[in-house]
Amino acid sequence: MSASIAVSDLTWSTPDGRTLFSDLSLTFDPGRTGLVGRNGVGKTTLLQLIAGTLAPLSGSVRVEGTLGVLRQTVQVAPDETVADLLGVTAALALLQRAEAGHAGAAELxxxxxxxxxxxxxxxxxVGLDAPPGTLLAALSxxxxTRAALAALILAAPDFILLDEPxxxxxxxxxxxxxxxxxxxxxxxxxxxxxxxxLDTLDAIVELTTLGTTRYGGNWxxxxxxxxxxxxxAHHDLAAAEQRLADVAQGAQRSAERKARKDAAGRRQRAKGDIPRIVLNGRRSSSENTAGANARLAERRRAQATALADSARARIEVLQPLTVTLPSTGLPAARTVLRMDAVSxxxxxxxxxxxxxxxxxxxxxxxxxxxxxxxxKTTVLALAAGALRPWSGTVRCLADAAMLDQRVSALEPAxxxxxxxxxxxxxxxxxxxxAALARFMFRADAALQLVSSxxxxxxxxxxxxxVLSGPTPxxxxxxxxxxxxxDIEAIEAVEAGLRAYDGALLVVSHDEAFLQAIGVTHRLELPMLRPT
Incomplete structure (x- = not known):
């Protein structure tokens, strides 16, 4: 049987009771599939459920073949080596014993x-020049991440799960x-x-609050x-809502016509110039017609409502992210940072x-x-005052704020x-x-613990x-x-930083991001070789 992953009727909720998936079903066959979606929608959680590190509340995950996983963060112990990450420590030790003549026949x-x-x-x-005995803590x-990728290559599983590789x-x-x-x-x-x-992959699966949708082709x-x-979907919704309005208007016109006829019948009945049997016949016919019209109107209303509900179900209700930074009033000639001969x-x-x-x-x-x-990160830490230089001087001559990779400015508790x-x-x-709402943390969402x-x-x-305080x-x-x-958030951040009138010192490997925020100078650092 060929390798495959099948997720069936999967349901999972966060510890605080928020449902991420409900009866989710999808399959992954051999090929390269991108899994995309907004932050917090559950992409990493889905990978953990597939890998078996989380258990679903209900439903099942079936994996045919072997599985390899690359997680977002490669956590390391102080004494862990590249060989440990590759899973070859014992095998290399055996080879060393064999080469030294200390291995028995069974070991050989x-x-x-x-x-x-x-x-x-x-x-x-993966371009990693590090012997197997290298401590992972000594690596950037x-x-x-390169070492973890090498571990996947060495293991050669049938399926690999890569989380932000x-x-x-x-x-x-x-x-x-x-x-x-x-x-x-x-x-x-x-x-x-x-x-x-994502533009190099064979297919894209989008995970939203509505479920999953598979698209053949790249990003x-x-x-x-x-x-x-x-x-x-928006066109169908507009058409369905117009149809609902038309049905309501038609029902209103029918009701008004019936009211006019009923009033005319009462006036004729009051005059007494038309036989009662004729008036009763007209009233019975009118009531039958009104009932038929009402039933027809209700069927039309139900059909239009169903069409509108179907269209709405295809449209995810999203909270927009906006990044708006107040003016700093920074003069063009003012020096904000000076680093001289720093080691x-x-x-x-x-x-x-x-x-x-x-x-x-x-x-x-x-x-x-x-x-x-x-x-690169060392330069930023020096600029922010988080690291002291061994020699040389660092002077930050303006208010500065730093957002590092680990977002250490936030207290998790x-x-x-x-x-x-x-x-x-x-x-x-x-x-x-107001500031948190612009970043999609509205009402009780702003009360979530950072650790969650x-x-x-x-x-x-x-x-x-860091960016939305009263004094930027x-x-x-x-x-x-x-x-x-997520990509929508990246584009919002790009727009906010384009409009920011202060100075930027940034490290990013996202070339599209650097171009979008208007970087004007690039400084290339060489790799220092051990002496």
Missing amino acids: SLADWTLETRIAAALGR GGQR TNNLDRDGRAAVLDLLAAWRGGAVVVSHDRAL SHYRERKAVALAA AGYTPGRPVITDFSLVITGPQRIAIAGPNGSG LSIRDNFRRLNPGAGENDCR LSGGQVLRAGLAC PALLILDEPTNHL
Whole structure:
């Protein structure tokens, strides 16, 4: 039997009782399928249900074949190595014992003499130059993601589940993911908001509050088909609502005609110039006609209501996200950040950056680029004051705000609302609620604990709390701000940052995002080699 994934009548709810899926059914066959949808709709949860790390409230998941999973975040223990992530630690130890002549005959029969070659090939395919004994904690987030991709290549499962595989990856890393998927001969389900990646896939499954819809073809084809389907649904809804109005008007006219005839009949009855038997016959005929008209009108009303309900069921009711930043009034000639001959790192004797200088003047928009591990996040941490330089000077000469990859500005144990008030002490309750509502946290949604949010919701909450205070910072420092955001939210953030009149210092591997926000300068960091 060929590899496949079948989800049948699946129901699952969040711990707070919010239903994500109800009687959800879909299948995935061999091929490369993108799973898309808004933040919080349940894409990662669906992957966890398929992988078996979550159990459904009802329904079933059947997987034919072996399964490999790449999760959003590669969590690591302090002593965990690349070999541990690849699942080859014991096998490599056996090879070392065999090469040293310390393995018995039974062990020798189990030795995989091709393993080291296959490990090197898997790491090479994802562009990771790290021996199996390398500690994962010593790697950047993007390098750990590469190692996890290498683990999938080495295991060669029938189906792979990839959750945001290009997050944290540099240009070469993203190319490695695209190459991996292009050469993959099994099945792949890919949760992603990476428009370039989605454009390379065979099909798109959209997950919404209404259920799932499958579209053959890539992201661009899906967007076209989705726009046509949505336009047709709005057209059908308008037509059905017009038909309902016409039925109501027709019923009103019939009622008015009957009222006029009844009044005329009463006047004639009062005059007494028409025999009673004739008047009674007319009244009986009128009542029969009125009853038939009423039944006809009710059938028409029911048909029009059904058509309107059917059209509404095809249209998802969405809360719009708007990112509006007040003016900073930053003068064009004012220097907001100066870094002179800075060297810094995290381990003594192993600098991440050396002799680095940067000046930001006025509303410049500067992107820091470079391969994973070259120190991009380190530069941002220095600029934000979260890391002290070993040598050189860092001076931030204006109000600044930073949103890092982990959204560490937010306290997980607090609600979104309480985080906003903590980070913006000068904001009143009305200002707080209005700002959060623009980021789709309305009413009780603003009272959710940050720890209960999805990755995309956490980032959206961070954007709301950092960017929507009463006094906007003159310098925004953003580290991969589009990671985990759905595409509609990315486009809203792009629009807000285009209109922002302060300075930007940003790290992002999303080229479409950098172009959309109008980056004017790019600074490429080299990869430092260990001395």
